Amino acid sequence: MNIVVCIKQTPDSAAKVVAENGQVSWGDSPLVMNPWDEYAVEAALTMQEEQGGDVTVISIGEEGVKDALKTGLAMGCSNAFLISDPAMQNADSQAVARVLAAAIQKIENVDIAFFGRQAIDGDMGVTAAQTARVLGWPILSLASSVGAVNGSIRVERNVEEGRQVVEGKLPVAVSVVKDIGDPRYPSFMGIRKANRATIPVWTLADLGIEAPDTNVRWPEIMNPPEHEITNEIVSGDSPDEIATILADKILSEKVL
Amino acid sequence: MDFSLTDEHRMVQEMVRDYAQREIAPIIKEYDRKQEMAPEILPRMAELGLLGICLPLRYGGQGMDYIALGLVCEELEAVDSSMRVVMSVHVGLNCLGLFQWADEEQKEAFLIPQARGEKIACFGLSEPGAGSDVAAIQSTARRDKGNYVINGEKMWISLASKAHHVMWVARTNPDAPDPHDGLSAFLVELDRPGITRGDIHGKLGVRAGSTGWISFQDVRVPEKNRIGKEGEGFKIAMSALDNGRYTVAAGATGLIRACLDESVQYANQRQAFGRQIGKIQLIQAKIAHMVQSYDAARLLYLHAGWLKNLGKRNTRQTSLAKWFATDASFEAASQAIQIHGAYGYSDEYNVERYLRNARGAIIYEGTSEIHQLIQAGYALGLRGDAPLRKELPAYDRDKWQENCSE
Numbered sequence A: 001m002n003i004v005v006c007i008k009q010t011p012d013s014a015a016k017v018v019a020e021n022g023q024v025s026w027g028d029s030p031l032v033m034n035p036w037d038e039y040a041v042e043a044a045l046t047m048q049e050e051q052g053g054d055v056t057v058i059s060i061g062e063e064g065v066k067d068a069l070k071t072g073l074a075m076g077c078s079n080a081f082l083i084s085d086p087a088m089q090n091a092d093s094q095a096v097a098r099v100l101a102a103a104i105q106k107i108e109n110v111d112i113a114f115f116g117r118q119a120i121d122g123d124m125g126v127t128a129a130q131t132a133r134v135l136g137w138p139i140l141s142l143a144s145s146v147g148a149v150n151g152s153i154r155v156e157r158n159v160e161e162g163r164q165v166v167e168g169k170l171p172v173a174v175s176v177v178k179d180i181g182d183p184r185y186p187s188f189m190g191i192r193k194a195n196r197a198t199i200p201v202w203t204l205a206d207l208g209i210e211a212p213d214t215n216v217r218w219p220e221i222m223n224p225p226e227h228e229i230t231n232e233i234v235s236g237d238s239p240d241e242i243a244t245i246l247a248d249k250i251l252s253e254k255v256l
Numbered sequence B: 001m002d003f004s005l006t007d008e009h010r011m012v013q014e015m016v017r018d019y020a021q022r023e024i025a026p027i028i029k030e031y032d033r034k035q036e037m038a039p040e041i042l043p044r045m046a047e048l049g050l051l052g053i054c055l056p057l058r059y060g061g062q063g064m065d066y067i068a069l070g071l072v073c074e075e076l077e078a079v080d081s082s083m084r085v086v087m088s089v090h091v092g093l094n095c096l097g098l099f100q101w102a103d104e105e106q107k108e109a110f111l112i113p114q115a116r117g118e119k120i121a122c123f124g125l126s127e128p129g130a131g132s133d134v135a136a137i138q139s140t141a142r143r144d145k146g147n148y149v150i151n152g153e154k155m156w157i158s159l160a161s162k163a164h165h166v167m168w169v170a171r172t173n174p175d176a177p178d179p180h181d182g183l184s185a186f187l188v189e190l191d192r193p194g195i196t197r198g199d200i201h202g203k204l205g206v207r208a209g210s211t212g213w214i215s216f217q218d219v220r221v222p223e224k225n226r227i228g229k230e231g232e233g234f235k236i237a238m239s240a241l242d243n244g245r246y247t248v249a250a251g252a253t254g255l256i257r258a259c260l261d262e263s264v265q266y267a268n269q270r271q272a273f274g275r276q277i278g279k280i281q282l283i284q285a286k287i288a289h290m291v292q293s294y295d296a297a298r299l300l301y302l303h304a305g306w307l308k309n310l311g312k313r314n315t316r317q318t319s320l321a322k323w324f325a326t327d328a329s330f331e332a333a334s335q336a337i338q339i340h341g342a343y344g345y346s347d348e349y350n351v352e353r354y355l356r357n358a359r360g361a362i363i364y365e366g367t368s369e370i371h372q373l374i375q376a377g378y379a380l381g382l383r384g385d386a387p388l389r390k391e392l393p394a395y396d397r398d399k400w401q402e403n404c405s406e
């Protein structure tokens, strides 16, 4: 099984992200692999353990994005490639999808491309579907478990009404959710390997494509309105009394 | 001068932080109350490779450096001291003691399984009647037909009831003019006949860790289990302490950080007199002191780790780092409780556990009084470092990571 995982580097989920002069800022908090993508790496590595083959982790961005790729290697991925090109500076998700698709084609004979459900910075959640569209592959989105059955792949999806089992023919794009299982920690062996690896960098020319058009812009970014929060501790002589006071307060505040 | 951590350091740090926060933080209060060590801790630490982190691959380790060891201790103790104690006794005191002093055959036999985490190791120096005064050790080892017969009791031994191996210091020469020179070190498998051991309960802190006693009654140990030469026991123990104390210093730094983080969080949320208590200058002063302690403690331990990487003697620097960080961690925990008010006084919050845990480190691996004597001794020229027959090897990344079929 030849597997690719597409990852993005984002600010840490603990970062305090604010809008300053229309620009997003996360202060000096570290950049990490998008937390949702860690689940995609986990799904890919589990699949590889069952089916054999290679897991290649790829990303688009500047030199610093190699750190996120190294995390992928440290978790156990076999190869990593960075796609870096000045033309990708303000790329929208469609442009990203075209480039990822070109990279997946360059890797050749890819059976599955895994994605996280969305990136915690842009929160668009469309890259997996758009990449599948460019490749002309089926997309199995928001998978909570993944298994291979001769030549096709079967995923489970948790939907509000219950659970679906969906099967798709390879090659296929899959986006995964948390239920796939906790991402593994990097191993020491992986850490040693990641720090000895040289990660090849591909430009758009290396992929044999022109800079794709970017049609979506973010003209304005605003902070959420500030909320006034006050704390109050409800006390009473018995749990019943506390519950009654609490219920009254909730009703009088018209929360319910 | 370069203060930056390498990518390797950062990855190790993140991995251990994730592990401690995800797997230990949720269960630690329960085990602290039960005064038991969570059974999954040692196997999991072994599986992750932590128990051999800073040993070469050829000795079953993971090939990281001494700084990585410190970073791991900082992360572990930011969650609970009992986790860091494992690193102190297994890696710091025992494995690194073997790495420095054992011969190749002994490294094969003892160090490799320990570094892989297949065998857990502890360190038996203290006795019911001898703590700071190591030369007062009563345990004896007498030669008998190619073996030693060891008798005596060790007290306050971390992991006493969990370990497979102990580094045991006993008197081989009762007639040595200087009693320090009458001591020898042995690596003893704890399944030998004549050994009994148990845990001590009712401790103030590190309740989720194991601290116990080990008693040897006519325990026969082959000569090949003696580490170093006869009479080198004191030097070996002191070398081991140079590494154990380093892990304690790094761990206490993590404890200060935990106190700081939880104090900041609470101070930003708790209201008094119509404002957040974090806006009150007297509370700010406490936070500022924690920041000061954390940064200073961290610089001191990283400096000691850097000296170790270079293969330079670091007895003084390590002692200073340990003395400073442990005293400061107790103060930080005490002030963290103060910031939390009555809530800090209950085990609903972590800070009361931090205080209880911090207290022990001011006693073990050299009491704060002993570290003051050491520091004054260097400053007054009453003390110096004589070269050792065997020094702790300097870190060499290529050599330590070679022979990986990776």
Ligand SMILES: Cc1cc2nc3c(=O)[nH]c(=O)nc-3n(C[C@H](O)[C@H](O)[C@H](O)COP(=O)(O)OP(=O)(O)OC[C@H]3O[C@@H](n4cnc5c(N)ncnc54)[C@H](O)[C@@H]3O)c2cc1C
Pocket: B089, B122, B123, B124, B125, B126, B129, B130, B131, B132, B133, B155, B156, B157, B158, B159, B206, B211, B360, B363, B364, B365, B366, B367, B368, B369, B370, B373
């Ligand atoms: C939780 C815990 C875990 C431990 N784990 C281990 C372990 O794994 N292995 C091990 O071998 N030991 C271990 N110990 C024992 C520890 O190392 C000793 O407790 C420590 O060395 C102090 O010895 P002591 O308790 O006998 O105190 P003592 O040496 O009797 O000291 C009593 C007091 O006198 C002071 N004092 C003594 N001599 C002097 C002096 N010359 N000048 C000034 N003041 C002095 C001390 O500072 C102290 O305040 C552990 C202890 C604890 C609490």
